[in-house]
Amino acid sequence: MATTKVPTIKDEIFRQELDALYRENFRPMYRAAKCVTGNRHDADEAIEKVFVRVFEGQPSRVFRENPIAYLCKAAMNEARNRGLRKLKKLMTTPGGTR
Amino acid sequence: MKKRKKMNMDEILRKYWPSASHEEVESADERVWKRVEAELDKHDTSLRSLYGDGWSAPPLEQLEFQVLTAVSLLDDRGTLKSITAMVHKWTGREMVGHVYLTLGGLAERGIITLHSDPTSEYGEEPQHRFKITEDGDRALRRAKIEGKELVTDREDGLDPR
Numbered sequence: 121m122a123t124t125k126v127p128t129i130k131d132e133i134f135r136q137e138l139d140a141l142y143r144e145n146f147r148p149m150y151r152a153a154k155c156v157t158g159n160r161h162d163a164d165e166a167i168e169k170v171f172v173r174v175f176e177g178q179p180s181r182v183f184r185e186n187p188i189a190y191l192c193k194a195a196m197n198e199a200r201n202r203g204l205r206k207l208k209k210l211m212t213t214p215g216g217t218r
Numbered sequence: 219m220k221k222r223k224k225m226n227m228d229e230i231l232r233k234y235w236p237s238a239s240h241e242e243v244e245s246a247d248e249r250v251w252k253r254v255e256a257e258l259d260k261h262d263t264s265l266r267s268l269y270g271d272g273w274s275a276p277p278l279e280q281l282e283f284q285v286l287t288a289v290s291l292l293d294d295r296g297t298l299k300s301i302t303a304m305v306h307k308w309t310g311r312e313m314v315g316h317v318y319l320t321l322g323g324l325a326e327r328g329i330i331t332l333h334s335d336p337t338s339e340y341g342e343e344p345q346h347r348f349k350i351t352e353d354g355d356r357a358l359r360r361a362k363i364e365g366k367e368l369v370t371d372r373e374d375g376l377d378p379r
Contacts, residue, residue, distance in 0.1 A: 134266045146250070
């Protein structure tokens with residue numbers, strides 16, 4: 121069947137959409153994530169994770185209605201979860217702070 | 219007693235929300251985008267969209283999927299007759315009327331194109347041939363990912379596979 125994937129201009133649409141979304145929202149996301157994590161390394165990783173989730177799944181209703189609110193909230197949640205995971209790891213490691 | 223000045227939310231945020239420097243945000247922007255792009259390269263996003271129903275390819279109904287698959291398989295030999303015959307094998311039913319209407323709908327949506335047969339002789343009624351477009355090809359790929367099956371409603375009780 122003639123349905124093999126041939127790269128076309130339309131294949132670039134998604135990348136362009138994602139690029140535009142990223143450029144428009146990175147700054148507030150970064151501020152929100154860094155405020156939660158307190159360091160840039162974790163803020164970077166939180167934002168990366170949010171964008172990977174955006175293109176791995178289908179767009180949710182909340183995302184479609186208000187992308188910036190969705191992305192900032194997701195970045196903060198991800199940043200908070202990373203912080204909690206780190207704390208948990210620290211507490212369960214022998215010699216860690218209890 | 220000195221009256222306390224009330225602050226609105228914007229003022230509170232400006233005063234207490236830690237802000238990153240312009241240089242820091244710029245460098246983080248580039249750094250994170252490179253990592254997002256590297257992840258993006260691992261995924262096939264050719265049919266994806268961030269908006270609408272999440273696809274950049276048009277959706278297909280079951281019969282449209284069968285008709286379009288027949289058009290794709292038959293390539294240059296796709297006439298109403300040959301397409302109907304192929305769809306008949308999958309549905310177990312003669313449905314030339316439905317196929318005709320479906321072909322019209324697909325052509326209107328730009329998923330297939332219609333050509334007159336150049337080999338028809340003078341005075342002979344030219345046969346129309348159908349060809350799949352790039353959008354049609356994408357629609358077929360989407361339908362496959364969605365798990366649409368070709369064989370449906372076999373009335374003879376035979377296993378559809």
